[in-house]
Amino acid sequence: MSVAFRVHFYFFLICLSALRGESRYLEDNEISQDGIFSLLNSEIKRELSEDIIYRRPLRCIDMLTMEGQFTFTADHPQLHCAAFFIGEAQENIGIEYNSVNIDCSGGDFIKVFDGWILKGEKFPSSQDHPLPTYERYIDYCETGSIRRVIRSSQNVAMLFFRIHTPGNGFTITIKKIINPFPCNVISQTPEGSFTMVIPHQHRNCSFSIIYPVQIKIAELTLGHFNDLQVKKPRCGGAGDFVELLGGNGVDPSKMFPVADLCYSFSGPAEVKIGCDNTVVRMVSSGKFVNRVSFEYRLLDRRDLEKQKGNSVEDFCYSAE
Numbered sequence: 677m678s679v680a681f682r683v684h685f686y687f688f689l690i691c692l693s694a695l696r697g698e699s700r701y702l703e704d705n706e707i708s709q710d711g712i713f714s715l716l717n718s719e720i721k722r723e724l725s726e727d728i729i730y731r732r733p734l735r736c737i738d739m740l741t742m743e744g745q746f747t748f749t750a751d752h753p754q755l756h757c758a759a760f761f762i763g764e765a766q767e768n769i770g771i772e773y774n775s776v777n778i779d780c781s782g783g784d785f786i787k788v789f790d791g792w793i794l795k796g797e798k799f800p801s802s803q804d805h806p807l808p809t810y811e812r813y814i815d816y817c818e819t820g821s822i823r824r825v826i827r828s829s830q831n832v833a834m835l836f837f838r839i840h841t842p843g844n845g846f847t848i849t850i851k852k853i854i855n856p857f858p859c860n861v862i863s864q865t866p867e868g869s870f871t872m873v874i875p876h877q878h879r880n881c882s883f884s885i886i887y888p889v890q891i892k893i894a895e896l897t898l899g900h901f902n903d904l905q906v907k908k909p910r911c912g913g914a915g916d917f918v919e920l921l922g923g924n925g926v927d928p929s930k931m932f933p934v935a936d937l938c939y940s941f942s943g944p945a946e947v948k949i950g951c952d953n954t955v956v957r958m959v960s961s962g963k964f965v966n967r968v969s970f971e972y973r974l975l976d977r978r979d980l981e982k983q984k985g986n987s988v989e990d991f992c993y994s995a996e
């Protein structure tokens with residue numbers, strides 16, 4: 677595994693934990709403001725809420741987990757910048773330009789990407805995203821979209837930008853938009869639980885955990901269980917199934933299959949995946965209501981040791 681990639685992931689871990697600390701602080705603040713707010717009329721409320729928006733400068737390489745207003749100002753030509761946004765599983769990201777001062781004809785740009793791109797790999801993969809890849813980029817210089825909110829299709833989005841002239845820059849507002857039916861998700865934490873449901877939709881969903889984890893599948897319901905279909909000899913030929921994937925990049929379509937699950941069951945099934953990225957992916961034909969529930973937790977060093985010699989270990993950690 678490349679050192680650069682590890683550095684990326686450690687950067688994530690550090691940023692995520694630092695920013696999560698900050699966001700807890702902000703939430704506390706908001707709760708204590710609520711009491712005062714209820715005494716005020718709506719006009720004053722509106723003025724005040726403008727004032728308590730979280731604001732901070734945006735860095736050339738940045739990671740944001742919270743709502744607020746973020747301003748980037750180039751202090752020298754900054755040509756390779758990327759800001760990553762992530763929300764909770766049930767939140768999509770809304771991005772709005774407040775002001776933009778860049779030189780599009782001079783080669784500057786700001787592009788929103790619907791998902792994340794890391795080392796040339798996309799999440800969600802093109803097999804899981806509802807839009808073709810070219811529609812997932814929204815270029816400010818082509819659309820000039822001030823005052824229009826750009827919405828992501830899942831809990832992650834990012835911004836690529838390049839600015840040549842010192843002093844130029846832009847301000848954006850990030851908002852979280854509730855998504856009651858999350859499909860593709862990157863987990864913010866190495867520990868949690870999730871239920872993925874695809875009700876009669878022809879689509880694929882991937883839940884990605886960017887840590888080595890142990891996954892416990894509590895329940896899997898694939899519609900054809902109730903139809904008493906004859907068991908197929910193999911998974912995945914046609915029809916609906918869940919696959920567990922492991923790998924060191926973010927694109928699920930480039931990861932290694934660890935297990936295929938194509939029959940409903942209840943009762944825990946546990947798998948340890950010693951990779952930088954673990955994905956639970958559901959492929960759905962649209963004929964059924966499919967559902968999978970799972971829990972996950974970080975693999976500790978002892979677990980990783982024990983994985984030595986096992987094929988999962990081989991494809992993720994032996995390539996150093």
Ligand SMILES: *[C@@H]1O[C@H](CO)[C@@H](O)[C@H](O)[C@H]1NC(C)=O
Pocket residue numbers: 803804878879880959960
């Ligand atoms: C879902 O993924 C499978 C491959 O795993 C692909 O053949 C299929 O076209 C995808 N379905 C959709 C709706 O994109």
